[in-house]
Amino acid sequence: MLTRRAFLVRSLSLxxxxxxxxxxxxxxxxxxxxAPKATDAPKPAATTAPAATAAPAATQAPAAAKPSGPQVTVxxxxxxxxxxKKFLEEDLLPRFQKENPDIKVEATLLLxxxxxxxxxxxxxxxxxxxxxGSGYGQLGSMIGNKWMQPIDDALKTWTDLxxxxxxxxxxxxxxxxxxxxxxPGVRPFNYRKDYYKEAGYDPEKSPKDWGELRTYxxxxxxxxxxxxxxxxxxxPLKNGEQTFASFAFCNGLKNLWDExxxxxxxSPEARETADYILKLMYEDNVVIPSDQQGVxxxxxxxxxAAQGYLQSQLYxxxxxxxxxxxxVGLPPASTKQxxxxxxxxxxxxxxxxxxxxxxxxxxxxxxxxCSPDSLWTHYAQAGFQVPRKSLKDRFAKDKPxxxxxxxxxxxxxxxxxxxxxxEARQVIVTHLEAIYLKQRTPQEGFKLAAEDTKKLIK
Amino acid sequence: xxxAAKRARRGxxxxxxxxxxxxxxxxxxxIAPAYVTYVIFILAPVFAVGVLSLTSYRLVGTWEWxxxxxxxxxxxDHNYISALKNTAVYxxxxxxxxxxxxxxxxxxxTRQIRGLSFFRQSYYLPNVVSTVxxxxxxxxxxxxxxxxxxxxxxxxxxxxxxWLYDPNTALPALIVVGxxxxxxxxxxxxxAALQGIxxxxxxxxxxxxxxxxxxFWHITIPLVQPTTFFLLIMGFINGFQVFDQIYVMTSGxxxxxxxxxxxxxxxxxxxxxxxxxxxxxxxxxMIVVAFVTLANFRYGQQGKLMEVS
Numbered sequence: 074m075l076t077r078r079a080f081l082v083r084s085l086s087l088x089x090x091x092x093x094x095x096x097x098x099x100x101x102x103x104x105x106x107x108a109p110k111a112t113d114a115p116k117p118a119a120t121t122a123p124a125a126t127a128a129p130a131a132t133q134a135p136a137a138a139k140p141s142g143p144q145v146t147v148x149x150x151x152x153x154x155x156x157x158k159k160f161l162e163e164d165l166l167p168r169f170q171k172e173n174p175d176i177k178v179e180a181t182l183l184l185x186x187x188x189x190x191x192x193x194x195x196x197x198x199x200x201x202x203x204x205x206g207s208g209y210g211q212l213g214s215m216i217g218n219k220w221m222q223p224i225d226d227a228l229k230t231w232t233d234l235x236x237x238x239x240x241x242x243x244x245x246x247x248x249x250x251x252x253x254x255x256x257p258g259v260r261p262f263n264y265r266k267d268y269y270k271e272a273g274y275d276p277e278k279s280p281k282d283w284g285e286l287r288t289y290x291x292x293x294x295x296x297x298x299x300x301x302x303x304x305x306x307x308x309p310l311k312n313g314e315q316t317f318a319s320f321a322f323c324n325g326l327k328n329l330w331d332e333x334x335x336x337x338x339x340s341p342e343a344r345e346t347a348d349y350i351l352k353l354m355y356e357d358n359v360v361i362p363s364d365q366q367g368v369x370x371x372x373x374x375x376x377x378a379a380q381g382y383l384q385s386q387l388y389x390x391x392x393x394x395x396x397x398x399x400x401v402g403l404p405p406a407s408t409k410q411x412x413x414x415x416x417x418x419x420x421x422x423x424x425x426x427x428x429x430x431x432x433x434x435x436x437x438x439x440x441x442x443c444s445p446d447s448l449w450t451h452y453a454q455a456g457f458q459v460p461r462k463s464l465k466d467r468f469a470k471d472k473p474x475x476x477x478x479x480x481x482x483x484x485x486x487x488x489x490x491x492x493x494x495x496e497a498r499q500v501i502v503t504h505l506e507a508i509y510l511k512q513r514t515p516q517e518g519f520k521l522a523a524e525d526t527k528k529l530i531k
Numbered sequence: 532x533x534x535a536a537k538r539a540r541r542g543x544x545x546x547x548x549x550x551x552x553x554x555x556x557x558x559x560x561x562i563a564p565a566y567v568t569y570v571i572f573i574l575a576p577v578f579a580v581g582v583l584s585l586t587s588y589r590l591v592g593t594w595e596w597x598x599x600x601x602x603x604x605x606x607x608d609h610n611y612i613s614a615l616k617n618t619a620v621y622x623x624x625x626x627x628x629x630x631x632x633x634x635x636x637x638x639x640x641t642r643q644i645r646g647l648s649f650f651r652q653s654y655y656l657p658n659v660v661s662t663v664x665x666x667x668x669x670x671x672x673x674x675x676x677x678x679x680x681x682x683x684x685x686x687x688x689x690x691x692x693x694w695l696y697d698p699n700t701a702l703p704a705l706i707v708v709g710x711x712x713x714x715x716x717x718x719x720x721x722x723a724a725l726q727g728i729x730x731x732x733x734x735x736x737x738x739x740x741x742x743x744x745x746x747f748w749h750i751t752i753p754l755v756q757p758t759t760f761f762l763l764i765m766g767f768i769n770g771f772q773v774f775d776q777i778y779v780m781t782s783g784x785x786x787x788x789x790x791x792x793x794x795x796x797x798x799x800x801x802x803x804x805x806x807x808x809x810x811x812x813x814x815x816x817m818i819v820v821a822f823v824t825l826a827n828f829r830y831g832q833q834g835k836l837m838e839v840s
Contacts, residue, residue, distance in 0.1 A: 190801035197590050214804075218591040300691050302676045310696050311784045361676045362696035368663075368779055369670050377676060496803050503610075506786040510698060 144174075145431045147438050150181045150195070151206025152188030152421070154386065160454040169441045176434045189214075189495075196220040201426045203435040204442075207253070209244075209419040209487060210494045213334075216247050217492025222427045223250035227436040236445075240485060241460030245422050247490045253424030254443045256451050257458045260319055260382045260417045261481035264400040268293055268303075268379040279380075279402025282412075283323075283349055286380075286405045290359040293379035305359030307372045307381030308350055310509050312365035314501050315417055319382040321346040322415035322486050324407035329501060334491035334530055338501065339523035347508055347515035349407070354509065382417070385478060386456040401474035403481055416481040419488070420457060458482060493529040500525045577817070583810035590804040601811030611812065613787045614795040617702060621791060622770025625709035630762055632710070633717025638751060640718070641725050651722070655715035662712070666779040669708050670695070695781055698788035705789055708776060713769070717762050724758035725751065764827035768820050792816050 153161065166178050181202070183191055189211050195201045196218065207215055215221045228234060228251060234242070237254070245253035266276035272292045280286040290305030308316055318329055326342040337343075354360045363372035373381035374391060382404070383391070391399050403414040423442045429435045441447060445464055451457040452468065458478065459468045469476040488494065504522035507513045513521070549556050584601055588594040605611050640651055657665065672679045673694035681691040692700045728751065736746045752759075774793040777783060783790030783798075792812065800809035 193590060193801070193804065218804075220591075297685060300676065300681070300685070304676075311782065362693050364696075364782075364784075366782070367670070368667055369674075372676075499798070499802070503784070503787055506784050510786055512698070512786055 144177045145434045146177045146179055147204060147431065147434045148179045148181070148200075148202040148426075149204040149206075149438060150183065150188075150192055150202035151423075152185045152192075152208050152211070153182045153206070154185065154455065156386075156389070156455040157421075157451070158182045158184075160450055164454075165442070165447055165450060169438060172441070173434075173437060176437065178438060192220075193218075196426070199428075201428065203426045203429045203431075204438050205253075205422075205424055205426050206442075207422045207424065209255075209422065210498060212245060212253055212422045212424070213247070213490040213492050213494040216252050216490065220427050221252050221424050222429070223252055224254070224425055224436075224439065225251050227425065227432075227439060230436070231440060236461050236463050237443075238460040238462065238482065240418060240482070240487065244418075244420075244487045245424065245490065252490075253422035254439070255418075255420050255422055255460065255487075256443075256448060257418045257420040257460055257482070257485075258384050258386045258456070259458055259478060259481050259485060260315060260384050260419070261478060262319075262380070262402045262404045262416075263373060263383040264380045264402065265373075265376070265395075265398050266400045267395070267398045269400065272379075276400060279400060280405045282406045283408050287353065287357060287359075290353060290380065291357050294357075294359040296358070299358065301358060301361045302377075304361035304363075304372055304378035305357070305380065306353055307363055307378035308353060308360045308509075309365035309371065310360075310362045311367070311506060312502055313505050313509065314498060315365060315419075316382050317346065317350070317501075317505055318486075319404055319417045320350060320407075322417065323404050323412055324349075324409060325412055328486060328489055330489055330491065330494075330497055330526070332489045332491060334489070334493045334497055334526070336497075336501075336519075336523040336526040339519040343519055344515040345407070347505075347519070350509070351511070351515075355511075384419070384456075385458060388456050388474075399474060401477040401481075403477070403484075413484060416485045417487070418458075418482070418485040493526075496529050497526050500529070580810045580813050580817075583807050584814045586807045586810075588807040588810075590806055594807065597807070601808050602815070604808070605811060605815065610787055610790060611792075611795055614783075614790045614792050617789060618771055618773070618791040620702060621706060621709065621773055622767055624703075624706045625713060625770050625773075626763065626766040629710045629713040629717050629766065630759065633714055633762070634721050634752075634755065634759075636714070636718045637721035637725055638747065640722060651718075654718050657712050658715040658719075660712075662775040663779050665708070665712065666776055669704075670780060673704050696785055698785055701781055701785060701788045705776060705780060708780070709770070709773065712776075713766060717766070720758055720762055721755060724755045728754050760827060764823055767823050771816065771820060771823075 149166075151157075151161065161180065161182055166180055170176070170178060181191075185208060189208070192201065192205070192207075192215075196215075201220055205215070205221065207221075212221070228242075238257075240257060241255045242251060244255040244257075245251055262279055264279050269276045272289075274289065274292070280289045286306065292305070293303075294301060294305035295303035314329065318326075321329070321338070321343050324342045324346045326340060326346065327337060329336070329338050329343075331337055361372050361377055363378070365371060369375070370390075371381065371383065371387075372378035373383050374387055376395065388399060404416055406412040406414050423439055425435055425439060445459075445461050448457070448459050448461055449464060449467075452459045452471075459465070465479055469479050491497075500522050504513070504518045504525075508515050508518035552559055585596055585598060586594050587597050587600075636654055640647060640654075644650075675681060675691070675693040675696055678694070680694070684691045694704045695701050732750055732754075733746055736750055741749070772793055773791055774797065777789055777791050777794050778797070781789040783794050793816070796809050796812045796816070799805040799812065
């Protein structure tokens with residue numbers, strides 16, 4: 074008969090032994106110099122993907138050739154939306170493999186909501202990818218954590234660098250080094266042509282300044298006993314920093330943060346912008362509450378707002394739901410003298426992870442992803458802009474509103490790249506919500522947000 | 532020859548490990564897989580979180596032991612305080628209606644009414660629906676401009692709140708969803724408990740002149756008390772761990788009006804990489820849950836005694 078005491082002693086001994094065994098069995102924390110093991114990488118998506126479907130204007134993929142030597146493996150991780158996942162798996166990556174039989178791509182394509190946490194864990198565990206597709210705001214954190222390496226050397230071998238738009242190569246710059254190439258997604262001003270017609274406005278003309286925007290919004294709003302059922306203008310109450318920035322850039326605010334992550338929004342320009350937005354919300358009652366990152370989509374996307382700042386990657390969804398209704402214009406300037414019509418541009422960055430086993434192969438994949446054909450596929454399948462001068466005309470002719478999208482790219486602004494971006498974003502988002510809900514005045518809200526942001530740097 | 536003798540002796544005698552484990556060796560072997568899994572996947576991570584909570588670990592870079600600093604900074608973090616308050620409110624106000632309604636529904640559904648199995652399944656269904664799918668449906672129901680709920684309220688001339696976009700109504704709206712989801716589970720457990728109450732007790736009460744309502748108060752409620760305590764504790768733990776519903780429906784907004792403890796842990800750990808701080812938040816949550824579980828042992832036992840008496 075086992076006594077209680079003996080049972081406890083033996084249980085504890087067994088637990089200790091198992092814990093020790095588990096500890097010994099755990100691989101040691103990866104040192105910064107540890108090279109990622111190809112065998113540890115997740116199951117490749119590309120190798121199991123169906124045959125390539127031809128992208129519009131894509132060059133015919135060459136017939137698969139046999140590897141001339143031993144195959145090298147390149148790990149590629151990217152955050153994706155479903156359309157991007159589809160064309161990467163079914164078109165671009167199989168095409169790359171056919172063109173480069175010596176290189177095996179192990180692709181892990183993750184939805185944005187899970188990408189950053191997984192890629193962070195992978196890098197920390199020493200199995201970070203060699204080629205990375207990161208979100209705009211995530212790049213700063215990844216560079217700050219030394220998970221990315223400069224691509225300046227890789228770019229030296231690209232003979233067509235001059236063909237890229239400046240922002241494509243410069244947006245991913247930090248401390249004078251280029252870390253990634255941007256596939257841009259612009260946010261110009263968007264409106265519904267059918268709603269404009271209904272309100273008696275010319276469907277080819279959008280408001281030029283904030284004064285006109287107020288007039289348009291008041292006429293476009295639909296109310297049911299003071300309750301907005303269709304917004305005249307979409308200003309997301311939640312996760313609203315992008316729309317706020319789109320307004321504020323046109324009121325002379327250079328950016329929400331500087332290159333070091335210090336706040337620039339505790340300024341007269343930002344406060345004036347917030348005051349203007351509050352007028353639209355409360356005096357004019359033209360705004361329907363919405364969430365920029367809500368799972369059910371934005372109000373404009375769902376036809377519940379007549380105007381808004383929509384990312385171009387969502388144009389296809391709007392067009393599919395209501396063909397021919399999408400209008401694109403330049404962001405309305407503020408009524409201040411000399412204010413501009415600047416568009417917010419974000420997008421996906423392609424770059425190289427800090428540990429690359431075979432630089433030639435990784436650089437080849439990076440170059441392929443940024444080639445004219447690949448970038449055209451990014452546009453045709455997922456609505457990104459094509460940051461290639463040689464494709465500008467073709468892009469402009471492809472859709473009625475693309476000429477205006479091209480024009481919006483002439484005066485554009487992205488976020489600065491800094492390590493604390495994700496936290497700084499969360500700070501401004503929360504304080505903007507409080508300002509929009511009138512829990513705080515713009516003055517108080519931005520001041521508190523600036524203090525919280527500065528603490529992050531410390 | 533000597534080797535053969537040694538081998539024969541070894542075959543006859545039990546091995547050292549076997550001798551140490553005694554006659555229960557095979558028992559230990561049988562429980563070993565579950566035990567090992569428990570140690571590796573539960574005990575070791577819990578221990579690791581406890582250790583990390585005393586450090587400034589941030590996933591990358593250097594870290595140092597900082598003692599209880601993470602725990603003290605939690606109380607100066609207004610996001611954490613909001614989360615604590617919201618979580619407590621959510622847990623309490625989800626639990627109470629779902630418990631009481633669950634018992635009432637179970638009592639009604641023990642009767643022989645038409646469509647009994649349909650009602651039982653209908654009430655249980657929300658519990659098996661994916662939280663994310665349910666959350667998306669509720670997002671449309673709560674849509675301020677064109678949502679189902681506001682259309683109904685508008686039709687009868689009542690005020691139409693902004694629900695998930697108003698800090699005053701966002702948490703109550705989430706509580707409604709929480710109750711909707713938990714109700715069916717509570718009802719099923721209560722159904723099982725009610726079926727365990729001998730009919731004779733009710734018959735005896737009826738003979739003594741007790742009315743149905745009195746029987747419910749004086750027989751049903753006391754006799755399902757152990758079940759009530761079980762559901763109370765489980766509901767409380769679930770309420771304190773709410774995350775997916777918050778993540779999908781409000782992301783903790785507006786203005787932190789719906790952020791919860793686990794939502795804060797998620798943000799700090801996986802978004803901001805403050806692993807040490809997030810671990811401290813987890814340890815605090817674990818202490819709360821452990822405290823409540825101990826309460827379960829104590830008061831659950833009292834419920835059992837009441838049943839016996």
